[in-house]
Amino acid sequence: MTGELSRELGAVGIRGRRRERILAEIADHLASDPDADLGDPRSLAAQFADELATSAARRATGTSFAALALVAAALVGTQAALPSYPDIASGRSVALSGLSILFIVVGAQVAFVAGCLGGLRALRLRGRPALPAAEVAVLRRRNAVALAAGAVTLAGIAVDAVNFSAELPAWWSLLTLATAGAAMLPLAGAALAHARTSSLVVSGAGEAGGSRADLGPFAQPVPIGAGAVAAVLLVTWQAESSFVEGALRAVAEGVAFAAGYLALRRLLALR
Numbered sequence: 216m217t218g219e220l221s222r223e224l225g226a227v228g229i230r231g232r233r234r235e236r237i238l239a240e241i242a243d244h245l246a247s248d249p250d251a252d253l254g255d256p257r258s259l260a261a262q263f264a265d266e267l268a269t270s271a272a273r274r275a276t277g278t279s280f281a282a283l284a285l286v287a288a289a290l291v292g293t294q295a296a297l298p299s300y301p302d303i304a305s306g307r308s309v310a311l312s313g314l315s316i317l318f319i320v321v322g323a324q325v326a327f328v329a330g331c332l333g334g335l336r337a338l339r340l341r342g343r344p345a346l347p348a349a350e351v352a353v354l355r356r357r358n359a360v361a362l363a364a365g366a367v368t369l370a371g372i373a374v375d376a377v378n379f380s381a382e383l384p385a386w387w388s389l390l391t392l393a394t395a396g397a398a399m400l401p402l403a404g405a406a407l408a409h410a411r412t413s414s415l416v417v418s419g420a421g422e423a424g425g426s427r428a429d430l431g432p433f434a435q436p437v438p439i440g441a442g443a444v445a446a447v448l449l450v451t452w453q454a455e456s457s458f459v460e461g462a463l464r465a466v467a468e469g470v471a472f473a474a475g476y477l478a479l480r481r482l483l484a485l486r
Contacts, residue, residue, distance in 0.1 A: 223260035228414040229267065237263055261418045265345040271412035272346070272354040276337040278408055279358045282401040283330045286365040289398040290323060293372055293391045298384060306378035315378060318371025321471060326364035328475075329483055333357035335429040347421025353484045355413055360482060362406045369395045369402070425486045436485070440472040 220241060224234045241253065253259060303312045336354055340346055346354075376391035426434040433439075447468040452461030480486050 220256040220260060223256045224263065227260050227264035227416040227418075229260065229264055233267065261416075262345070264415050265417055265419045268351050268412065268415040268417045269344065269346045271415065272351050272358070273337045273341065275358050275405065275409045275412060276333045276354055278405045279361055280330050280334050282398075282405040283326050283361055283365050285398045285401055286326065286368055287323070289394045290319065290368060290372060293376075293387075293394055296387060296390060298387065301379050301382045305382050307381065308378060311374055311378040315371045315374040318367050318374065321475070322364045322367035322371060324471075325475060325479070326361050326368055329357045329361035329364060329479075332426065332429055332483060332485075333361060339429060345419055346417075347419040347423065348417035349421060349423035351417045351419075353423045355409070356482050356484070358405075358409050360479065362402060362409065365402050366399070366406075369399050423484060425484050434485075436476050440469065440476070443472055444469045 221234060221238055224230070224237060229237065244253070303309065303316075306312045333354060336350070336357065340350060372395045373392055376388045376395070380388040444465045448461045448465035450461075451464045452458050455461065476485065
């Protein structure tokens with residue numbers, strides 16, 4: 216029994232300490248009740264994999280959310296510490312300035328959306344010992360996208376520090392690089408935890424809902440996109456005292472939102 220179960224556990228991605236712990240528990244159970252009917256080893260291994268993958272996906276979602284909160288703190292903290300806002304053309308390279316803006320703006324927004332949607336899905340499905348394979352796949356994809364976008368955001372922060380190192384005080388560049396590096400550590404830890412559990416094979420039947428399952432009637436891309444564009448217009452208009460500048464950034468936000476939605480709607484189960 217244990218030998219066959221060991222092979223089946225390996226086939227569904229349960230190896231190492233997890234497999235040893237399960238086999239030890241089964242051996243103890245059989246030692247106390249030799250006639251116990253534990254079922255088919257393949258079905259038993261699939262049940263273990265489904266339950267472990269479900270708990271691991273939920274745990275990874277929480278870990279990712281916490282790591283992304285630190286990324287957000289790093290972004291807000293370094294921007295708040297800026298003694299002055301340099302002109303985009305005053306850095307070492309205009310291309311680097313554009314790259315850092317792209318990384319920070321797009322990365323932060325994608326990380327926020329993917330992280331929040333993953334957290335909402337995990338909260339909505341809490342209490343269920345085993346989720347369908349489709350639901351686990353959605354949680355895993357949202358985690359992966361959120362973590363990757365968080366890393367892109369931190370890369371943009373670091374590029375910013377290097378690009379404007381000659382224009383801004385040295386203490387700000389060093390602080391920004393140190394902050395980005397420190398925030399990268401928990402992000403890397405969350406990514407490693409996600410990678411370790413993604414090999415578990417889930418076999419539970421069932422479908423996964425789209426964003427409407429998480430947001431209900433608020434899951435409408437057009438109103439959400441329009442709200443984001445309006446917010447960028449108003450904030451930039453007030454901050455720059457220029458309607459034209461606000462309108463340009465609002466148009467860029469609208470294009471980025473539409474492109475992001477089209478590119479990520481299947482990956483994040485937005486439909």
